[in-house]
Amino acid sequence: MTRLLVTGIGVVAPSGVGVEAHWSSLVRGEPAIRPIEGFDTDQYGVTLAGQVRDFDPKAFVAPQLMVQTDRWTWTSLAAATLAAQDAGYEAPEDAYATSVFLAAGSGGNEFSQHEIQGLWAKGPKSVGAYQSIAWFYAASTGQLSIRDGYKGPSGVVVSEGAGGLDSIGWARRVARRGTPAVLVGGTEAGVTPYALLCQATSGRLSTATRPEDAYKPFDRRANGHVIGEGGAILLLEEAGAARARGAQQVWGEVVGYGATHDAHHHEDPAPDATQYARAIRLSLADAGITPDDVDLVLADGAGVPELDALELEALQRVFGGRATPVPVTAPSSWTGRLMAGGSALNVATALLAMRDGIVPGTAHLDDPVDAPGVDLVQQNRVQDVGTVVVLARGFGGFNSSLVLRRHQEEQAA
Amino acid sequence: MTASGRRVVITGIGVVAPGSMGREGFWEMITAGRTATRRITFFDPSRFRSQVAAEVDFDGRKLGLTAHEVHRNDRFVQMAMVAADEAVADSGLTFGAGGADDAPDPDRVGVTLGSAVGATMRLENEYVAVSDAGSHWLVDPRYASRFLHQALVPSCGATELAVRFGAHGPATVVSTGCTSGIDAVGYGAQLIEDGDADVVIAGASDAPISPISMACFDTIRATTANNADPEHASKPFDARRDGFVMGEGAAVLVLEELEHARQRGAEVYCEVSGYANRCNAFHMTGLRPDGIEMAEAIGLALDQGRIDPDEVGYVNAHGSGTKQNDRHETAAVKRSLGPTAQQVSMSSIKSMVGHSLGAIGSIEIAATALAVKRGVVPPTANYGVPDPECDLDYVPNTAREQKVDVALSVGSGFGGFQSAIVLASPDRRSA
Numbered sequence: 001m002t003r004l005l006v007t008g009i010g011v012v013a014p015s016g017v018g019v020e021a022h023w024s025s026l027v028r029g030e031p032a033i034r035p036i037e038g039f040d041t042d043q044y045g046v047t048l049a050g051q052v053r054d055f056d057p058k059a060f061v062a063p064q065l066m067v068q069t070d071r072w073t074w075t076s077l078a079a080a081t082l083a084a085q086d087a088g089y090e091a092p093e094d095a096y097a098t099s100v101f102l103a104a105g106s107g108g109n110e111f112s113q114h115e116i117q118g119l120w121a122k123g124p125k126s127v128g129a130y131q132s133i134a135w136f137y138a139a140s141t142g143q144l145s146i147r148d149g150y151k152g153p154s155g156v157v158v159s160e161g162a163g164g165l166d167s168i169g170w171a172r173r174v175a176r177r178g179t180p181a182v183l184v185g186g187t188e189a190g191v192t193p194y195a196l197l198c199q200a201t202s203g204r205l206s207t208a209t210r211p212e213d214a215y216k217p218f219d220r221r222a223n224g225h226v227i228g229e230g231g232a233i234l235l236l237e238e239a240g241a242a243r244a245r246g247a248q249q250v251w252g253e254v255v256g257y258g259a260t261h262d263a264h265h266h267e268d269p270a271p272d273a274t275q276y277a278r279a280i281r282l283s284l285a286d287a288g289i290t291p292d293d294v295d296l297v298l299a300d301g302a303g304v305p306e307l308d309a310l311e312l313e314a315l316q317r318v319f320g321g322r323a324t325p326v327p328v329t330a331p332s333s334w335t336g337r338l339m340a341g342g343s344a345l346n347v348a349t350a351l352l353a354m355r356d357g358i359v360p361g362t363a364h365l366d367d368p369v370d371a372p373g374v375d376l377v378q379q380n381r382v383q384d385v386g387t388v389v390v391l392a393r394g395f396g397g398f399n400s401s402l403v404l405r406r407h408q409e410e411q412a413a
Numbered sequence: 414m415t416a417s418g419r420r421v422v423i424t425g426i427g428v429v430a431p432g433s434m435g436r437e438g439f440w441e442m443i444t445a446g447r448t449a450t451r452r453i454t455f456f457d458p459s460r461f462r463s464q465v466a467a468e469v470d471f472d473g474r475k476l477g478l479t480a481h482e483v484h485r486n487d488r489f490v491q492m493a494m495v496a497a498d499e500a501v502a503d504s505g506l507t508f509g510a511g512g513a514d515d516a517p518d519p520d521r522v523g524v525t526l527g528s529a530v531g532a533t534m535r536l537e538n539e540y541v542a543v544s545d546a547g548s549h550w551l552v553d554p555r556y557a558s559r560f561l562h563q564a565l566v567p568s569c570g571a572t573e574l575a576v577r578f579g580a581h582g583p584a585t586v587v588s589t590g591c592t593s594g595i596d597a598v599g600y601g602a603q604l605i606e607d608g609d610a611d612v613v614i615a616g617a618s619d620a621p622i623s624p625i626s627m628a629c630f631d632t633i634r635a636t637t638a639n640n641a642d643p644e645h646a647s648k649p650f651d652a653r654r655d656g657f658v659m660g661e662g663a664a665v666l667v668l669e670e671l672e673h674a675r676q677r678g679a680e681v682y683c684e685v686s687g688y689a690n691r692c693n694a695f696h697m698t699g700l701r702p703d704g705i706e707m708a709e710a711i712g713l714a715l716d717q718g719r720i721d722p723d724e725v726g727y728v729n730a731h732g733s734g735t736k737q738n739d740r741h742e743t744a745a746v747k748r749s750l751g752p753t754a755q756q757v758s759m760s761s762i763k764s765m766v767g768h769s770l771g772a773i774g775s776i777e778i779a780a781t782a783l784a785v786k787r788g789v790v791p792p793t794a795n796y797g798v799p800d801p802e803c804d805l806d807y808v809p810n811t812a813r814e815q816k817v818d819v820a821l822s823v824g825s826g827f828g829g830f831q832s833a834i835v836l837a838s839p840d841r842r843s844a
Contacts, residue, residue, distance in 0.1 A: 397572055
């Protein structure tokens, strides 16, 4: 049985750059959702987003690499640097011992829009040499592997919002097959004119203009979500390898994962939560635990009434038999939904909650919907978090569930 | 094969390839050595450096898709759906609740779909509309169509296949550039090995023959400039090669756990005996001539199947037809197979169907599986002038009847990805 530990976290998110900046923003309840900066949103009907402010890409990315890459890749490279620093990880002599397995959602949006605009306005010769490597979904994984010299089995998965968890699911397969260290997670940079327009056609974006009205998962006034950029990259290490190199810290252990698909409709969710609940059950069974063992759930928190109701139904189905309702929070409400980056960021948040015994409340959850069997966390709460479930859904019916547990040294055999 | 002992076989194949119709049309074409490369017809290519591509004469409506399926999906998804329909029919499986007695449990059916560039064609076409042909940075929502979120995020392709077959198991899109098609099948096999699925609909699709894709490869001179002779523009391993020919298409395979296939008496094409991927950590587009990382991937994939290099009878090459790729790959095959490299048959079907980026890996796996099943190795077309740096047996121009017990299919892509998959005849050893 391969044991996988989280030994490093790198965050580049609307809530802050660096894991501690993110956490303190969340714990202090600083809304990172604000009016969109960088372009005029008058014609979109959507005016708010979670943008990464206080991010200086030059601090992380060499100038010659910056011109070859999109903001999406800058945030990925920065998050990976921060994760490696946090873990005290240096590429081992065996270059094949480290893999990069990231989730992607929308690629290098701003770079690509610029090049396509040039092509149509001025002709093919205006397209630069880097479009072929800056836009496609594997760009950040490839650049990271090259920059840091990682030659292990690397990959890119796309399952919209579920991607961040799915990258961890795939990393476990990589680790089982002998690669001791895998960088996982992902970031996004889709707060750009064309990408915003594309996301708005989902019909799930809030058009509210005040942050407190816009993204309110599990609230009676929920009316859609707010998009955001950034995410998190985490370093996973096989327990023996982490110990052998003298890893300075262990955030937690990845002990269970489950993924299902609604397979119901090309965009609408299944009318019942059967498959979502099954994903959660699969992850608990994989971890060898029961619903009673779970201290906290980080919900997907879609912010769309129908989707929120389905998530609560799934939670009720799995956790409804407990003596005490399961605590559930949706920290994405503070940052916006970062697509593939969002579920990766929630893994980071779950591990921070575990470390400090603090559960951040859900933003703007003023008037919660009825949630039998579920304890919706409105305000920050001091509570021991030894085992936490992180949930994520992807547009179209992807359901993923990850179980993290506080690390305990192995008993002597 | 992993410690679980669960083995994976291919029981269905569907293909949408240029110049042909379906799996059998594709096989007939590539074994006849016929090429499907032509001057681009999708748009006026005259302002482009490379004006050649391998286009599919594809009409989703005539191939069983509904008007709404065509309306809401980019071409890459439509081609994946058509290829998947053919693969599933070929497998004899019925999917979804209430199917036949031997229908797989829907909860145990997964989907892994590869695509390098997703809905790039639709994204570009729609962008032209909302930006008034590139005249506005701030695009105008009034001209946007309804399904742009799906175009932006290619996971919609996996969703469409999951919905189509009622597959409730793990589903994902795999997007590792030009190795996507191998990696998607490799991941699908891992789902079965690891016990998370019994059947996986695995494959890849790409539809990149659009102005932005052609332009971006133009500027780095990765594509051919042989516009005078489109039918012979793709020349893998030939000294005259000058770049790849853009292609499009899809292939989908039904992967099945061996015992599951056996119990229902399914016809088996071959076993997926090994899969490995490595990165070169060198350059986004460049390749070192030594081929070390690809050789590493090949060696690991063979090890998984406990296969010795001298058992390999056929290598389905990446063979893109760029100067550096074909040299790199030849070195990798020599390094990994040793003396066997001098005897092995090695061919590139990109000479005939072009390079469909992420899709081609699955199309090549389809060709390789058919080669193992039918004892015929497809040729490298347009081969005439040997290159001293590419000195293996590339099966020039004419298919070869040859019993193939073990075959290898390899790929290499932007970002430094190197992938290898090993397919073996089911009667290679008593199972």
